[in-house]
Amino acid sequence: MTQTHNSSPFPQGVCILGSTGSIGQNTLDVIRRHPDLYRVESLSANQRDELMLAQCREFNPSKVVMVCPDAAQRLQDSLAQEQLSHIQVFSGDLALQTIAGEKTAPIVMAAIVGASGLLPTLAAINADKRVLLANKEALVCSGQIFIDALQASNAQLLPIDSEHNAIFQCLPENFQANSTALNIHEHGVKKILLTGSGGPFRTLPLEQLAEVTPDQACAHPNWDMGRKISVDSATMMNKGLEFIEAKWLFNLDVSDIQVVLHPQSTIHSMVQYQDGSVLAQLGNPDMRTPIAHALAYPQRIDAGVADFDFFNCKSFDFGAPDGQRYPNLLLAIEACKLGQGACTALNAANEVAVAAFLDKQIKFTDIAIVNDKVMQHFASIRITTLDDVNQVNQDARQLALSHIACMVEGTLHV
Numbered sequence: 336m337t338q339t340h341n342s343s344p345f346p347q348g349v350c351i352l353g354s355t356g357s358i359g360q361n362t363l364d365v366i367r368r369h370p371d372l373y374r375v376e377s378l379s380a381n382q383r384d385e386l387m388l389a390q391c392r393e394f395n396p397s398k399v400v401m402v403c404p405d406a407a408q409r410l411q412d413s414l415a416q417e418q419l420s421h422i423q424v425f426s427g428d429l430a431l432q433t434i435a436g437e438k439t440a441p442i443v444m445a446a447i448v449g450a451s452g453l454l455p456t457l458a459a460i461n462a463d464k465r466v467l468l469a470n471k472e473a474l475v476c477s478g479q480i481f482i483d484a485l486q487a488s489n490a491q492l493l494p495i496d497s498e499h500n501a502i503f504q505c506l507p508e509n510f511q512a513n514s515t516a517l518n519i520h521e522h523g524v525k526k527i528l529l530t531g532s533g534g535p536f537r538t539l540p541l542e543q544l545a546e547v548t549p550d551q552a553c554a555h556p557n558w559d560m561g562r563k564i565s566v567d568s569a570t571m572m573n574k575g576l577e578f579i580e581a582k583w584l585f586n587l588d589v590s591d592i593q594v595v596l597h598p599q600s601t602i603h604s605m606v607q608y609q610d611g612s613v614l615a616q617l618g619n620p621d622m623r624t625p626i627a628h629a630l631a632y633p634q635r636i637d638a639g640v641a642d643f644d645f646f647n648c649k650s651f652d653f654g655a656p657d658g659q660r661y662p663n664l665l666l667a668i669e670a671c672k673l674g675q676g677a678c679t680a681l682n683a684a685n686e687v688a689v690a691a692f693l694d695k696q697i698k699f700t701d702i703a704i705v706n707d708k709v710m711q712h713f714a715s716i717r718i719t720t721l722d723d724v725n726q727v728n729q730d731a732r733q734l735a736l737s738h739i740a741c742m743v744e745g746t747l748h749v
């Protein structure tokens with residue numbers, strides 16, 4: 336059999352953490368097109384067992400983890416009824432770390448949403464995998480600890496987030512080889528231009544923002560994504576998380592990154608060089624492109640994405656983000672300057688606040704109020720270990736929940 340650069344035979348085993356989500360399903364679609372190159376070794380989800388059953392029928396993985404025990408039981412029963420009992424089903428968070436670390440899957444797609452993805456992603460890194468990172472919250476909540484683990488391993492981290500994948504593609508090859516440690520300025524780069532669409536409320540009158548519904552917030556103008564990241568795009572917290580993600584992935588200072596509004600989401604981000612050149616990666620807004628890029632890197636494979644139509648495409652518009660409309664973006668940039676305590680707390684508060692908004696407990700504009708209060712509370716906390724991350728993550732969630740309870744009662748004073 337043909338050998339890859341890391342000597343695992345084709346087809347290479349892939350573990351998909353979060354296979355029932357938007358990134359997970361797009362990953363399976365790319366794999367479906369290349370049975371000669373990739374095979375599904377293991378899959379995971381939280382509780383959507385019916386979709387997982389359909390994925391098991393088609394991809395026949397060796398192992399599946401359903402974090403929710405009831406969903407794991409339901410899946411096991413369904414598999415038995417369909418004579419698929421050879422597929423082993425596990426449940427619980429620890430099982431995620433096990434499948435992420437197993438040698439049979441040299442490639443791991445980290446596509447769980449939220450900080451719950453941190454430990455399995457670290458397990459993949461510690462096992463020297465090719466790690467495809469979609470789960471930005473994992474990196475945001477742990478920062479230097481994540482990077483230290485990566486640098487101490489033989490893992491290869493490739494960005495899936497469309498902006499970071501675009502930046503990666505626009506950087507020099509020798510920088511790509513060690514992007515978390517090298518200095519961009521020593522490679523001719525002046526700055527990174529991180530593009531963001533501005534979400535569905537970019538032109539909505541500001542006074543109407545408080546009344547928008549979860550479904551309106553999740554109706555992204557260009558991308559079809561899970562509900563949490565869709566709300567983050569609407570508040571531009573997504574761009575804030577991506578700002579912090581870029582800092583760690585490309586070893587940047589805050590002053591190296593500029594956020595540029597680009598409503599069409601066709602230019603996925605840019606790198607400006609010292610000689611005035613600006614390299615952009617563009618294409619249709621379809622996550623199968625970065626997924627295929629990272630799966631096959633440095634080769635290129637078909638992703639099933641339509642050719643970009645220059646003759647019928649929308650225009651390319653650009654602008655500066657408005658801090659009044661997008662306070663969450665400013666909070667994330669402030670967190671990036673304050674340090675890891677602020678970043679971990681902000682991410683945790685945001686996960687709780689977005690869930691409360693999606694559950695119709697708080698207004699869209701309350702998300703930034705909760706995030707601000709929680710971030711300020713933990714801003715001076717020093718984080719140096721994974722235990723510190725876990726502690727701040729838990730405590731910040733508790734504080735966010737108590738602010739939300741006060742909001743619901745009408746006793747929170749801003």
Ligand SMILES: NC(=O)C1=CN([C@@H]2O[C@H](COP(=O)(O)OP(=O)(O)OC[C@H]3O[C@@H](n4cnc5c(N)ncnc54)[C@H](OP(=O)(O)O)[C@@H]3O)[C@@H](O)[C@H]2O)C=CC1
Nearest residue numbers: 353355356357358380381382383447448451469470560561
């Ligand atoms: N969607 C996109 O286009 C992009 C997404 N990303 C990032 O990728 C990640 C995934 O996003 P997306 O696919 O949209 O999210 P989805 O909500 O669509 O999917 C999330 C996946 O994670 C699983 N999951 C949810 N909670 C837990 C948990 N506590 N423990 C283990 N698994 C869990 C879900 O299982 P179940 O289905 O059973 O609930 C599902 O498989 C996020 O970090 C997001 O920011 C980045 C760029 C683009």
Ligand SMILES: CC(=O)[C@@H](O)[C@H](O)COP(=O)(O)O
Nearest residue numbers: 496497531532533534568573
């Ligand atoms: C597809 C992807 O990478 C998302 O993170 C996307 O960037 C969201 O769009 P916004 O630019 O609106 O945040």
Ligand SMILES: [Mn+2]
Nearest residue numbers: 496497498577
């Ligand atoms: Mn993105």
